[in-house]
Amino acid sequence: MTIFDLLELDFVQTALIAAAVLGLVAGVLGPFIVTRKMAFAVHGTSELAFTGGAAALLLGIGVGYGALAGSIIAAVLLGVLSRRENDRDSVIGAILAFGLGMGILMLALYKGRAANKFGLLTGQIVGVDSTDLSLLVVSSVAVLAVLAFIYRPLFFASVDPDVAISRGVPVRSLSIVFAVLVGVATALSVQVVGALLVLALMITPAAAAMRITASPLRATVLSVVFAEVAAVGGILLSLQPGLPVSALVTAVSFVIYLVCRGIGAVQRRST
Amino acid sequence: MTAISLRGARLSYGDRVLWDGLDLDVEPGEFLAVLGPNGSGKTSLMRVLLGLQPLSSGTVTVAGGNQAIGYIPQQRALDQSMTLRGRDLVGLGLDGYRWGLGLRHRRERRIRVDAAIASVGATRYADEPIGLLSGGEQQRLRVAQALVGDPAVMLCDEPLLSLDLANQRVVSELIDKRRREANTAVLFVTHELNPVLPLVDRVLYLVGGRFRVGTPDEVMNSRTLSELYRTPVEVVRVRDQILVVGAGACEEQTHHLATEAAS
Numbered sequence: 001m002t003i004f005d006l007l008e009l010d011f012v013q014t015a016l017i018a019a020a021v022l023g024l025v026a027g028v029l030g031p032f033i034v035t036r037k038m039a040f041a042v043h044g045t046s047e048l049a050f051t052g053g054a055a056a057l058l059l060g061i062g063v064g065y066g067a068l069a070g071s072i073i074a075a076v077l078l079g080v081l082s083r084r085e086n087d088r089d090s091v092i093g094a095i096l097a098f099g100l101g102m103g104i105l106m107l108a109l110y111k112g113r114a115a116n117k118f119g120l121l122t123g124q125i126v127g128v129d130s131t132d133l134s135l136l137v138v139s140s141v142a143v144l145a146v147l148a149f150i151y152r153p154l155f156f157a158s159v160d161p162d163v164a165i166s167r168g169v170p171v172r173s174l175s176i177v178f179a180v181l182v183g184v185a186t187a188l189s190v191q192v193v194g195a196l197l198v199l200a201l202m203i204t205p206a207a208a209a210m211r212i213t214a215s216p217l218r219a220t221v222l223s224v225v226f227a228e229v230a231a232v233g234g235i236l237l238s239l240q241p242g243l244p245v246s247a248l249v250t251a252v253s254f255v256i257y258l259v260c261r262g263i264g265a266v267q268r269r270s271t
Numbered sequence: 272m273t274a275i276s277l278r279g280a281r282l283s284y285g286d287r288v289l290w291d292g293l294d295l296d297v298e299p300g301e302f303l304a305v306l307g308p309n310g311s312g313k314t315s316l317m318r319v320l321l322g323l324q325p326l327s328s329g330t331v332t333v334a335g336g337n338q339a340i341g342y343i344p345q346q347r348a349l350d351q352s353m354t355l356r357g358r359d360l361v362g363l364g365l366d367g368y369r370w371g372l373g374l375r376h377r378r379e380r381r382i383r384v385d386a387a388i389a390s391v392g393a394t395r396y397a398d399e400p401i402g403l404l405s406g407g408e409q410q411r412l413r414v415a416q417a418l419v420g421d422p423a424v425m426l427c428d429e430p431l432l433s434l435d436l437a438n439q440r441v442v443s444e445l446i447d448k449r450r451r452e453a454n455t456a457v458l459f460v461t462h463e464l465n466p467v468l469p470l471v472d473r474v475l476y477l478v479g480g481r482f483r484v485g486t487p488d489e490v491m492n493s494r495t496l497s498e499l500y501r502t503p504v505e506v507v508r509v510r511d512q513i514l515v516v517g518a519g520a521c522e523e524q525t526h527h528l529a530t531e532a533a534s
Contacts, residue, residue, distance in 0.1 A: 031354060148372050156367035159355050163416065166321050166342035166426070167368040210354040214400035219354045 006239045011128075015192075015245075018128045018136055019231035022192055022201060025140045025185045026231075027224030028147065030206025031216065033182060035158045039203045041078055041179070042186055044092040044099075048074030049187045050195035051103035053120045058106045063120065064132050067187040068139070074099065075183030079176035123194035123246035136188050143181050154178055155216065192231065193246040200250035201227055208257040211264035226256045272334055274299050274424050274456030275320065280329035282315055288480045289315055293329070295475065295484060299423070300454040302447065302470050304461055304487075307477035313460045316477075317428055320458070334423045334456075338368065341417030341455070343446070345429040346410045351402040357412040358397045361387055364416035387419035388412070391445050407438030414445045425449065427459045431466055439466045446470075464491070465512045487513070 006012055033042055052070015053063045074095065081091045103120075128136070147154075156164040157171040165171050182202075189198045205226035209219045234249030275297040282289045289312030297303050305313050318324035320333055321340065333340065341364070349355075362384050366373055373380070388397045391411040396404055401412070410430060417425055427446060431439040447470045450457045459467060464474070464487070474490045476483045478499040483490050490496075491513050496504040505516040 035354065149370055151372045152363075152367055152369055156363045159353070160360065160363060160367075162344045163342055163364070164367065165323065166337065166340060167364075167420075168322070168337035169368050210352065214354055214356050214398075216354055216359055 003236070003240050012235075012239065014128055014130065014133050015235055016232060018133055019192060019235050020228060021137055021140045022185075022189055023228035023231040024224055025143055026189060026201040027205055027227035028144065028220060029182060029185050030202055030223045030227065031210060031219050032154065032158055032178065033202055034206045034210055036175075036178070038179075038182065039199060040089060040092055042182060042202050043199055044078065044096040045071045045074045045179075045183050045186045046190055046195045046198040047096045047103070048099040049183075049190040049198075050120050051099040051106070052187070053190065053195075054103040054106040054110070057112065057120075058110050062131070062135075064135050064187070064191060067120075067190050068135075068184065070099070071183040071187040071190075072180055075179040076176065079179040119194065120190065121194050121196050122244065123190075123192055123197065123249075128191060132191065136191070139184050139188055143184050146177070147181060150174060150177060159216075193249050197246045197250050200246075200253040201231060204250075204253040204257050205230060208253075208260035211257075211260040212267065226253070230256065272299070273297070273332075274301070274334045275458060276330075276332045277319075278330045280319070280331060281327045282312060282319065282324070283327045290477060290480060290482055293482060297424075297456045297458060299334075299456050300450055302450060302457045302459065302467075302472045303475060304459045304464055304467060304471045304473075305475045305477070306461065306464055307482075308462075308479075311477040311479065313477060314428070317426055317458075317460055320424075320426060338420070339423040341420055341422030341425045343410075343413050343417050343425065343427045343430040345432040346406045346413070346434060349402045349409065351400070353400065353402045355401045356398050357393055357401055357404065357408075357415075358384060358388065360401060360412055361397070361415045361419050365419045383419060387415040390418065391415045405438075406434055407441065410434060410438065410442045411445065414442060414449075418449055421453070422455055425455055425457045427457065427461075429460055429462065431461065431463070436466075443467050443470060468511065468513065491515070 033039065049067040049071035052073070053067040055070070056063050056066020077095060078088070078092060081087070153164070153169045154174050156167070157169050157174050161171055186198055186202065189201050193200055206219070206223040208226055209222035213219050213222065230249050230253035233252045235245055237252070238245045238248045273296045275295065277293050277295040280293040281291040283291070305316060307313050315324055319326055319331055321342070322337060362380065365380060365383060388394050391414050393408065393411045393415060396408055397412070401409060404412070413430065425446060430442060430446070434442065443466055446457060446459070449455050461467065464471070468487060471487055473485060474487050476490050476496070476499060481499050483495055483499055491506055493504060493506045496506055496515060503517060507514045507516065
């Protein structure tokens with residue numbers, strides 16, 4: 001089959017729509033995640049999404065719902081337990097390891113298809129069906145709507161917490177709300193690139209964008225563009241040779257990152 | 272109307288009393304310096320005024336509440352790769368506390384932000400990454416960030432710390448200019464009085480649960496400080512500087528509201 005034949009297929013179109021929606025959400029959240037130094041928290045959350053997905057598989061409910069539940073619980077736990085920034089790393093490490101272990105246990109108990117198991121860790125976007133897609137779209141719209149509402153105070157709290165506190169911004173509550181938004185987005189990404197590779201969509205595009213501009217608005221726009229190119233481009237590239245989607249998504253994402261680092265280094269030298 | 276008013280204010284953590292029976296009125300346009308050694312409750316006073324720390328007893332009022340406060344923190348090293356320009360920092364001072372994306376009134380917003388940046392002479396570097404600016408440039412932008420919200424009260428928390436003398440002068444004069452032009456009350460926490468001595472109307476000196484309020488001459492003399500420290504302290508005037516000998520060094524301190532609020 002040529003790539004054009006492949007694009008006619010329903011499941012391919014569903015996968016592309018899912019990737020495009022995810023690229024948007026991940027791209028918009030990314031600069032906040034990078035500014036708030038939450039890369040490890042995202043990774044930890046995605047492992048718990050895996051645990052939730054594994055539990056759902058075992059119980060015979062939708063994996064998407066399980067992943068969503070797992071990562072929201074993780075986000076709230078991280079928000080509540082790591083009240084000090086200094087604690088955060090160790091709290092995440094402890095929760096992540098336990099969650100991953102539980103997930104492996106549940107997969108071992110699961111008697112169904114092995115492909116389902118592997119998909120949680122490394123992604124199976126071509127397995128996204130129309131119910132998954134509607135869950136994904138509804139969740140994404142909800143995340144973007146909440147983010148739009150808290151955008152300015154969240155930005156204030158992220159880049160300048162002391163002054164934000166002085167102006168009455170509820171810095172602590174915002175960080176928990178944001179952790180939940182990240183949790184939802186993570187759970188959605190897990191279905192596309194898998195728990196192990198969520199960072200390729202949530203961190204790398206934003207980190208790349210922030211290398212080449214100091215304008216927060218421009219960084220967000222570029223982050224969305226990069227995330228879209230990685231997510232949608234990764235799927236398109238994977239179709240013809242039949243390679244794993246997640247491998248190509250992460251590869252595209254990383255190439256963009258390297259190019260931006262290069263551009264950033266040149267910009268800095270010239271100023 | 273009084274800008275800041277404390278009545279019978281007491282702050283204690285368990286048995287440790289930071290201050291008690293503190294009556295203080297800061298009038299519009301007044302410049303009050305808050306001095307004292309580490310742990311005397313300067314930062315806690317700031318936190319009380321910002322509404323982050325409830326008083327153990329007594330009352331506190333700040334005219335206009337948090338949204339009429341211009342807060343200037345101490346300068347500290349910012350991440351060089353931070354995706355933020357001076358312009359963005361100042362803009363947050365204008366409406367960063369409001370909900371939503373802030374897509375409306377962008378023209379008017381830009382005019383106000385530009386004016387605040389120009390008023391501190393930071394136009395040249397306002398669009399550069401803030402992490403690449405010098406400490407003095409960052410603190411000028413901090414002043415602009417506080418001014419742009421048109422504050423009734425400015426709370427300055429060691430804003431001159433780690434600046435060189437020339438920049439200390441620039442930043443303190445910008446703060447002084449604002450209070451003269453707009454009648455803004457200034458509460459200025461510092462461990463070093465001399466850089467702002469010509470600007471100061473009154474001093475609040477805190478030591479180990481005791482305090483004294485008055486003009487620099489009333490407070491900064493050997494007799495008063497010896498009483499406060501309960502040990503012989505010599506205060507010497509050399510030209511237009513005040514030297515305090517024997518009170519123990521008021522060593523440099525660093526603190527962040529955010530980390531304290533989280534603890």
